Amino acid sequence: MTAIDPAAEAHLAEAPNTPALLGPWALMWRQFRRHRVAHVSLYVVGFIYLVALFGEFLSPASHLATNTRAPFAPPQGIHIFTEAEDGTRTFQLHARGLKMEVDRVAMRRHFVEDPEKVIPLGFFVEGFEYRLLWLIPTNRHFFGPRDPKQTVYFFGADRLGRDILSRIIMGTRISMSIGLVGVAVSLLVGVSLGGISGYYGGWIDNLIQRLIEFLRSIPTIPLWMGLAAAIPLDWPPLRTYFVVTLIVSMIGWTTLAREVRGKFLSLRREDFVVAARLDGLSDWEIIRKHLVPSFASHIIASLTLAVPLMILAETSLSFLGIGLQPPIVSWGTLLKEAQNIRTIIEAPWLLVAPGAAIVITVLALNFLGDGLRDAADPYAQ
């Protein structure tokens, strides 16, 4: 304890007297943390993207594996203690096997949990083979039945007996990445068009503004439906994925372009821009070195708010059957399984589980974007 670094000590002693000089990003972070819901949402969003990255590791079963003996199997609960014959309880995470019963009156099959059949569960269990992060071949899974031959449906199964939980986890990857890729496209288009519009002004500004007004004045869904319906069904999934992403990114860029234009207009006459121009910097250098950094935080906030819009757009299109097509698994294609009221009444988990995933994600992203927007201008007060 004696060997305290003298420099650190001096720093500690000095700290209370001098107000800390914080950079703009540190100020933003401080402001952001005050918005408590947004702060929590940051971790939720981070968690969701982690789920997207480590999808195979987290899913207890293969999302494509069908099971003819478990169509519409209900969600199975996790039980903690097993009870022996003599009534002693032992700790053992387990699920109970499903027994099919036929209701002769209603002429329907339904499943009941069979307390006799104990399926032990555990962490880091063996399961199907996959490559972790597309690199490391392994067959370990975070949580699931100890016996790789068993399947436990934590969130129920769909009409082909596929595990909904695994499908939601794998769908996270598609749905979340559509949001990201779509936002990247809007960023590119929005910032360049908005920048040109605001920096040069004049007729080109007028043209771009009219284009934006035009795009905003027409109802989006019929147009998207038209565009999405034009995607041939026999295209490879990857190409469909990119075209759908392009279609949904068409909404995002107009808002962004307007925001960037407004910022350019207000900053164009600022002293530091004039000084840079007199210093002989080219337009491009001024934009890149001085203008963009000064409103980058605003752009990040609007981008965050655009992601949920795109996720919702993809979901809606896929739900209508004109966006992504099976076998691609996204939250939208999952909800497509719950399209008619009969299915929902028989198997509510088809609606509830993917629906909850969407709502939680969109809420978290909205809160996060809200917090970022508030924090984007730390000098405001």
Place this chain on the structure above:
Amino acid sequence: MGGFILRRVVYMIPTVFLVSIVTFIIIQLPPGDYLDSLAAEMGEAGVDNTAVVEQLRAQYGLGEPMYLQYWKWMTGILLRGDFGISFEKNLPVTDVIWDRLGWTFAISLLTLAFIWAVALPIGIYSAVRKYSVGDYVATFFGFVGLAVPNFLLALVMMYVAFKYFGQSVGGLVSPEYIDTPWTWAKFANLLQHIWMPVFVVGTSGAAALIRIMRANLLDELYRPYVVTARAKGMSEFQLLLRYPVRVALNPFISTIGWILPTLVSGEIIVAVVMNLPTTGPLLLRALLVQDMYLAGSLILIVSMLTVIGTLLSDVLLAWVDPRIRYQ
């Protein structure tokens, strides 16, 4: 005011022209056309059809270059009010679409009324009682309303209505009233059904408007003129409605411009889920079977009516706010 309206109408013409071109390109995008799929179907049935298909193709001008087809379609609409023919139903498009469009816009306008009726008082309340429990509740529901996609809400509502209230779901009237003439009983039945799509489509819009109203009003509430009026002894309620709310209303009105397109969009998607007799299911079906004139006419008319609605909201705004009129 007359000059303002005229200018706006003139601005509208290129927009409408662009809409018609974009629409036409979109409906031409899928490879092949309806006759191809028809030929394939007939071929499967073992009918020799080349002659028939060729004759149809010539009749509709489907083999011609795109600009010529566009010209034919447009002149038909403008000169004769003829939107072409629906291949699948073998009827003129005009016979199929008008009552469906009527329903779409009836529901959209009702939704607009619903949104206003909900958002205005709640927005005012959340601004006046800032950070109260009611404000937090409104904010929370606002965020949830924005986060739940329309079709998901529709599915949940249908499930709840069916499971817990035993209401028949889907459609605008109960099955026994379809194809019967209008009576009071049918009207009452309609009212029992129509609130659901109105509510579903309106939630996200109402959520957004509550936020806007709250923010606008908060900007006004602490202005000196409000303090002055209060100092002069005006009752709080009267003061609120007469000055700050009126000022805060301006941006509120201008939002109709962007809310109308979203309402129409939302209505179309919800109609598919709830199986309403509106444009949604018809458009989806037409797009899937490449019934191109039907799909094109629907997209065109819906977009045009929306553009006109936006124009109306601009005129309304100019009427309320003289600053815009004289710009």
